[in-house]
Amino acid sequence: MTTIDFTHEIPVIEGKPAASSIDEMVSAPLNQKPGKVWKILFTITVTMLTVGSVALGLTFYYGIGLWGNNQPVGWGFDIVNFVFWVGIGHAGTLISAILFLLRQKWRTGIARFAEAMTIFAVMCAGLFPAIHTGRAWLDGYLFPYPNANHIWVNFISPLLWDVFAVSTYFTVSLIFWYIGLIPDLATLRDRATTKWKKISYSIFSLGWRHSARHWQHYEKAYVILAGFATPLVLSVHTIVSFDFAVSVIPGWHTTIFPPYFVAGAVFSGFAMVQNVLIFVRQAFKLQHIITLNTLEKMNQVMILTGSIVGYAYATEFFTAWYSGNQFEMFTFINRALGPYAWAYWTMISCNVIFPQLFWFKKIRRSILFMFIIGVFVNVGMWFERFVIIVTSLSRDYLPSSWHMYVPTVYDLAILMMSFGLFFTLTLLFVRTLPVVSIAEVKAHVDGAQPVHKGVH
Amino acid sequence: MENKKIYTVTALFDTPDEITDAAKATAGAGYTKFDINTPYPVHGMEKAMKLKPSYLGYVTLFFGLSGAAFAMLFMSWVSIYNYPLVIGGKPFFSWPAFVPITFEVTVLSAAIGTVGVLIALMFRFPNTAHPLHDTNYMKKVSADKFGLNITSLDPLFDENKIKEFFKGLGGKEIETIYEEDKKAEIKVFDYRFIMTLVLVAIVTAGTTYFVLNKLLYMQPFTWMGEQDKVIAQSESNFYNDGFSMRLPVEGTVARGYLPYEYKGAPDSVIKFISNPLPFTKDIIEKGKMRFDTYCSPCHGYFGQSDSRLHDQFPKPPTLHSDKVRNWPDGNIYNVITNGQNVMPSYEKQISREDRWAIIHYVRVLQRSLNAKDSDIDTSQVKREK
Numbered sequence: 020m021t022t023i024d025f026t027h028e029i030p031v032i033e034g035k036p037a038a039s040s041i042d043e044m045v046s047a048p049l050n051q052k053p054g055k056v057w058k059i060l061f062t063i064t065v066t067m068l069t070v071g072s073v074a075l076g077l078t079f080y081y082g083i084g085l086w087g088n089n090q091p092v093g094w095g096f097d098i099v100n101f102v103f104w105v106g107i108g109h110a111g112t113l114i115s116a117i118l119f120l121l122r123q124k125w126r127t128g129i130a131r132f133a134e135a136m137t138i139f140a141v142m143c144a145g146l147f148p149a150i151h152t153g154r155a156w157l158d159g160y161l162f163p164y165p166n167a168n169h170i171w172v173n174f175i176s177p178l179l180w181d182v183f184a185v186s187t188y189f190t191v192s193l194i195f196w197y198i199g200l201i202p203d204l205a206t207l208r209d210r211a212t213t214k215w216k217k218i219s220y221s222i223f224s225l226g227w228r229h230s231a232r233h234w235q236h237y238e239k240a241y242v243i244l245a246g247f248a249t250p251l252v253l254s255v256h257t258i259v260s261f262d263f264a265v266s267v268i269p270g271w272h273t274t275i276f277p278p279y280f281v282a283g284a285v286f287s288g289f290a291m292v293q294n295v296l297i298f299v300r301q302a303f304k305l306q307h308i309i310t311l312n313t314l315e316k317m318n319q320v321m322i323l324t325g326s327i328v329g330y331a332y333a334t335e336f337f338t339a340w341y342s343g344n345q346f347e348m349f350t351f352i353n354r355a356l357g358p359y360a361w362a363y364w365t366m367i368s369c370n371v372i373f374p375q376l377f378w379f380k381k382i383r384r385s386i387l388f389m390f391i392i393g394v395f396v397n398v399g400m401w402f403e404r405f406v407i408i409v410t411s412l413s414r415d416y417l418p419s420s421w422h423m424y425v426p427t428v429y430d431l432a433i434l435m436m437s438f439g440l441f442f443t444l445t446l447l448f449v450r451t452l453p454v455v456s457i458a459e460v461k462a463h464v465d466g467a468q469p470v471h472k473g474v475h
Numbered sequence: 476m477e478n479k480k481i482y483t484v485t486a487l488f489d490t491p492d493e494i495t496d497a498a499k500a501t502a503g504a505g506y507t508k509f510d511i512n513t514p515y516p517v518h519g520m521e522k523a524m525k526l527k528p529s530y531l532g533y534v535t536l537f538f539g540l541s542g543a544a545f546a547m548l549f550m551s552w553v554s555i556y557n558y559p560l561v562i563g564g565k566p567f568f569s570w571p572a573f574v575p576i577t578f579e580v581t582v583l584s585a586a587i588g589t590v591g592v593l594i595a596l597m598f599r600f601p602n603t604a605h606p607l608h609d610t611n612y613m614k615k616v617s618a619d620k621f622g623l624n625i626t627s628l629d630p631l632f633d634e635n636k637i638k639e640f641f642k643g644l645g646g647k648e649i650e651t652i653y654e655e656d657k658k659a660e661i662k663v664f665d666y667r668f669i670m671t672l673v674l675v676a677i678v679t680a681g682t683t684y685f686v687l688n689k690l691l692y693m694q695p696f697t698w699m700g701e702q703d704k705v706i707a708q709s710e711s712n713f714y715n716d717g718f719s720m721r722l723p724v725e726g727t728v729a730r731g732y733l734p735y736e737y738k739g740a741p742d743s744v745i746k747f748i749s750n751p752l753p754f755t756k757d758i759i760e761k762g763k764m765r766f767d768t769y770c771s772p773c774h775g776y777f778g779q780s781d782s783r784l785h786d787q788f789p790k791p792p793t794l795h796s797d798k799v800r801n802w803p804d805g806n807i808y809n810v811i812t813n814g815q816n817v818m819p820s821y822e823k824q825i826s827r828e829d830r831w832a833i834i835h836y837v838r839v840l841q842r843s844l845n846a847k848d849s850d851i852d853t854s855q856v857k858r859e860k
Contacts, residue, residue: 037619038514038618038619039618039619042618042619154694156690156693156694157691159686159687159690159691160691163553164687166687166691167688169558170558171553171557171558173560173562174550174553174554174572174573174576175554175562175565175569175572175573177575179576180575180576180579183575183576183579183580184575184579187579187580187582187583190583190586190587191582191583191586194586194587194590195586198590202514202515205617206514206617206618208617209613209614209617209618210614210617210618221603221608222601222603225594225598225600225601225602225603226600226601226602226603226604226605226608227598227600228512228605228607228608228613229512229513229514229613229616229617229622230510230511230512231498231510231511231512231513231516231517231520231521231524231526232510232511232524232526233597233598234513234516234517234520235516235520235521235526235529236529236531236593236597236598237516237593238516239529239531239532240531240589240590240593243531243532243535243585243589244586244589244590247582247585247586250578250582251579251582254575254578254579254582258575261575458514458515458516459515461514461515461619462515462516462517467491467515468491468517468518469491469492469495469517469518469519470492
C-alpha cells in the first residue's frame with residue numbers, strides 16, 4: 020500500500036516545468052506542419068461534414084419531408100440532436116466557470132479546451148432548431164425586431180426562450196473564451212517567427228502588455244464572467260427542458276426536468292471532453308499538464324452526475340405510478356417495454372450501469388476503460404433524448420393517431436454532419452490556438468506565486 | 476538617438492518574490508506612473524503596487540440592471556400595448572413567463588458591457604503601437620521574466636536615478652525604451668479617416684437594409700408554396716376564353732337559391748305570398764343571426780335605422796314604421812329579394828329559407844317595440860294594492 024501525503028495538495032501541473040518550457044510545449048503544435056494522423060482525421064471529419072451538408076442541402080431544397088418526422092412525431096432527430104449538443108456544451112462552462120468559482124485548480128489544464136468544445140457544441144446545437152423550421156432562410160423572424168409586418172414574437176413561449184438562451188450562451192461563452200485567450204495570444208505574438216503569424220496574433224491579442232494594472236481588472240472581469248456563466252449554464256438546459264416540461268405530453272410534463280436535464284448535460288459533456296482530451300494529451304505530449312489526476316476527477320464528476328441521472332429515471336417511474344394518471348403510467352411502461360424498449364435499455368445500461376464501474380479506482384485511472392465508458396455515456400445520453408422525445412410523441416393520448424418514428428438516411432447524414440462539424444472545428448482549433456491556457460498554467464506551477472515571507 | 480523622447484526605463488527580475496518586493500519598493504519610493512509586467516497574474520501585486528481596487532463590478536451592475544429593466548419593460552410593452560395576444564387565456568402581463576428572457580438579456584448585456592468597458596475604456600485596446608511592443612523587454616515578460624518599468628510621465632522621473640534605483644533592487648537588463656519616431660497621430664480631419672468612416676457607414680447601412688428588407692424576403696425555392704393547381708381569378712391558357720374559372724352550365728340553380736318567381740309582380744299579387752316557415756324559437760334565432768349579419772350594418776341591430784355606416788350610405792327608414800308593420804310578409808320578402816331603390820338585392824347572398832327566417836325576426840323586433848297590454852303575462856305580475 021502506498022501512503023498518501025495529506026499535508027500537500029497534489030500539484031496540478033506535474034514536475035514543475037519552467038515557464039518558458041510551457042510556452043514551448045503549448046505552442047509546438049501551432050508551429051509544426053500537420054502530421055499524418057492529423058491529416059487522416061481531418062480528411063475523415065471533413066468528409067463527414069461534406070456528405071452531411073449534401074443531405075442538408077437536399078433538405079433545404081425538398082423540405083423536411085425527407086426526414087422521418089411524421090404526424091404525431093413532429094420532433095425527431097432534429098430536436099434530439101439539439102438537446103444532445105447543447106448538453107455537450109455544458110461541461111465546458113462547468114469546468115471553466117463553476118469549477119473556477121469553486122477554486123478547483125485541477126481545471127486549469129483542461130479549461131481552455133473544454134471552453135472551445137462548448138463553443139463548437141453550441142454551434143452544432145444551434146444548427147438543428149435553425150434547420151428544423153423547414154425554411155431556414157426565414158429564421159430571422161425568430162428574433163424580435165421591429166419588422167414591416169408589425170408583429171412580435173411570442174415572449175411567453177419556451178421555444179422563444181430557447182432562442183434567447185442559446186444565443187446568449189453562445190455569445191457569453193465566446194466572450195469568456197476570447198478573454199481567456201488574450202494573454203496567450205500576446206505570448207504567441209512575442210514568439211511568432213513568421214510575419215503573418217505576428218500580424219494575426221497582434222491583431223487578436225489587441226496589444227496586450229501583461230501589465231499588472233491590466234491583470235488586476237482582467238482577473239476581476241474573469242470572476243465576473245464566471246459568476247454570470249454559472250447561472251447561465253444552469254438556465255440554458257433548464258430552458259431547453261422547458262420546451263418539454265411546459266407542454267402537456269405525458270412523460271414531458273414534469274417538474275423534475277430542469278435539474279434532471281442539467282445533470283444529464285454535465286454528464287454527457289464531461290464524457291465528451293474526457294474522450295477528446297485523451298487524444299489531445301497523447302498527441303501533443305501534454306500528459307503532465309492534463310494529468311491522470313485531472314482525468315480521474317472528471318470521471319468522479321461523471322459518477323456523480325450519472326447517479327443523479329439514474330435517480331431521475333427512477334423518480335420519473337415512481338411519479339408516474341404515484342400520480343395515478345393513466346397516460347403517465349402508460350408512457351413509462353411503454354418506454355421500458357414498448358416498441359422502443361431497445362432504446363430505453365441502451366440508455367439505462369450506458370448511463371446508469373456502466374458509469375458505476377468508476378467506483379473502482381483502477382478503472383477510473385485506466386485510460387482504456389475510461390475512454391470506453393465515456394463513449395458509452397455519450398451514446399446513452401443521446402438515446403436518453405431519443406427516448407424522451409420519440410416514445411412520448413409516438414404514443415400519446417389518442418391510440419388512433421399513434422405512429423412509429425423511423426429516421427431516414429437524411430436524418431442520419433445530418434447527425435453525422437454535426438459530428439463532422441464538431442470534430443473539424445476541434446481539429447482546426449488544436450492547430451491554430453493554444454489548447455491549454457498558457458498564462459493560467461504558468462500561474463499554477465509550483466513556485467509560481469510569491470511565498471509571502473514575513474508580514475502580509 | 477539623443478533627440479528621441481524617452482518612454483520608460485525597464486528592468487527584469489527572475490522570481491515572483493523579487494518582483495513583489497521591487498513593486499513595494501517602487502511604490503514606497505513615491506513613484507506613481509510605473510507598471511509591472513508579468514506573464515501571469517501574480518497574487519498580491521495590487522497591494523504591493525498600492526493600486527485602487529477595480530471598479531469593474533459597478534460597470535457590470537449597471538449593464539446588468541439596464542439589461543434586466545429593458546427586457547422586462549420591452550416585453551411588457553409589446554404584450555400589453557403593441558401586440559397583445561391572448562394565449563391560453565393568460566393575462567397580457569404574465570411576468571413569470573418573462574423571467575427567462577429577462578435573465579438571459581441581463582446576462583448578455585452585463586457580459587458584453589463589462590468586456591466592452593474593460594477592453595475599450597480600461598485597457599484602451601486595441602493598441603498595437605505601444606512603445607513597449609516588439610522590445611526585448613516585452614518578449615521576456617511574455618515568457619517567464621517579471622518586468623518593472625517607470626515611465627517618463629512620472630513626476631519623479633530621472634533616467635539615471637531610476638537606473639541606479641533598479642540596480643539597487645537587483646534588476647537585470649536595465650534598458651531605456653524610447654517612443655516611436657513617427658508616432659502615428661490620429662487626425663480627426665484626415666481625409667482618409669473621414670473616407671473610412673463614410674465607407675463604414677455606407678456598408679453598415681447597406682447591409683442592414685439588404686438583410687432586413689431583401690434577404691428576409693428572398694425565397695430560395697418558392698415551389699413549396701406553389702402547387703399545381705389553378706387559382707381562382709387567375710389567367711389560364713387551357714380554355715379559349717383565357718379564364719381559369721368556368722361558368723356553371725346554363726340553367727344551373729344553386730341549392731336554396733331558386734330564382735324569384737314573382738319578380739316585378741304587382742303588390743296585389745305579392746301580398747298573398749305567405750311565410751312558409753313556422754314561428755318557432757329555433758327559426759327566430761336563426762333569423763336573428765342572419766339579420767345581425769346582413770341587415771344590421773344599415774338597419775341597426777334593432778331595425779331602428781341606427782346604421783353603423785356613419786353616413787357613408789343613405790340611412791334606411793326604420794323598420795318600425797306603420798307601413799312596414801302593416802305590410803304582409805310578402806312585401807318584406809320582396810324588398811329583400813329585389814332590393815328597393817338604393818337598398819341592393821340579397822337574392823344571391825341569403826337563401827330563401829333564411830330570408831323568411833329574417834322576416835320572422837323582424838316581426839319579433841317590431842312586436843317588442845310596440846307591445847300591447849295584452850302581451851303582458853298577468854299571471855307573472857304582482858299587482859300593487
